[in-house]
Amino acid sequence: MEPFIREARPEDKPFIEEIARLTWGGEDYLAKVFDDWVKDGNFYVLELDGRVIGTAKLTLLPNRVGWLEGLRVHPDYRGRGFGRLLHSFMLELGERLAEEGKIEALEFSTYFLNRESIAMAKKDGFSILAKFYVLGAKAEDFDQEEPTPSELTYEDLTLGIIPLGWKFLHRSEETLEWLRKRAEVYEIDGFKFIVPRGGTTFTPLSTGLACIRTMLPAMAYVAKERGEWFDIMLPGGMNPVLLGLMGLGLKLWDETEEPNVLVFRMPLTTLRG
Structure with missing residues (x-):
């Protein structure tokens, strides 16, 4: 039987949990976001012989961006072209959404060691939009201090590209409203940071070394009930x-002095020639 791609359904969840x-190492977030992604739409699975063996998601972000995420292939089926099949399908979906006037570009982020995805993206016309560092820490390694919940203002968005978890958004009023609905905002000693609701990947809104030193105990405080480890996303200029x-x-995830998170972008006019 030939593989085929279809929209994800609630009954697919056991397959997604297995992937x-x-x-x-079992740390994938896919199972946690499955229900929300099914409701949101543009979430697809690759089925073969009655079994879901791959996934891909397109999320509509502010500034008419189609954000690609969740591209996965079950380990038993890797190396057989299924990742390319899903990727090509998502490019075609992006083109359709562009023709409908819903998006103007496709973007995604990936870890710098994900060489297969990077090579595939560059071949298809994606280029690097921004680079970031993701660094990890253990909550119990810090003296913890409770921060104050805060409100996000446009002046807080000092970066041109603002991370929220592993999504990266362009600075705009539309992005501000999007973040207000999906991010938790905290403040300590005048410094603010954001984190996805219920998440543990923090973005400091002030990126000086002394600012981060001040915020770390507060980040550890927020993270301690959510897991043993937390991450911080910082601009590549922090080298x-x-x-x-x-x-x-x-701690850097791997031994590198270069930014280890890459954000790619492709204007959809590239797809249409």
């Missing part, structure tokens, strides 16, 4: 203070 267990950041107790 998540076998991805990133000069990388050693200082690690001196604060932050």
Whole structure:
């Protein structure tokens, strides 16, 4: 039987849970977001012989961006072209949405060691839009201090590209409203940081070394009830203070001095020639 791609359904969840267990050492978030993604739409699965063996999602973001995420293939079926099949399908979906006037570009983020996805993206016409560092820390390694819940203002969005978890948004009033609905905002000693609701990947809205030092106990406080580890997403321009950041107790996921998170973009006019 030939594989085919269809919209995800609630009854697909056991298959998605299995893929998540076998991805990133069982740390994959896919099972956690499954229900929300099914409701949101533009969530697809690849089915073969009655079994879901792959997934892909397109999320509509502010500034007419179609955000690609959740591209997965079950380990037993990798190396057989199924990832390319899903990727090509999502490009075609992006083109249709562009023709409907809903989006103007496709974007996605990936880890710098995900060489297969990076090569595939560059071949299809994606280029690097921005680079970030993701650094990890253990909540119990810090003295914890409770922050104050806060409100997000446009002046807080000091970066041109604002991370929320592993999504990256363009600075705009539309993005501000989007973040207000989906991010938790905290403040300590005048410094603010954001985190996805219920998440543990933090974005400091002030990125100086001293600012991050001040915020770390508050991030650890928020993270301690959500898991053992938490992450911080920082702009690639933080390279000069990388050693200082690690001196604060932050750890790079892999040994590298280069930014380890890449954000790609492709204007959809590229797809239409």
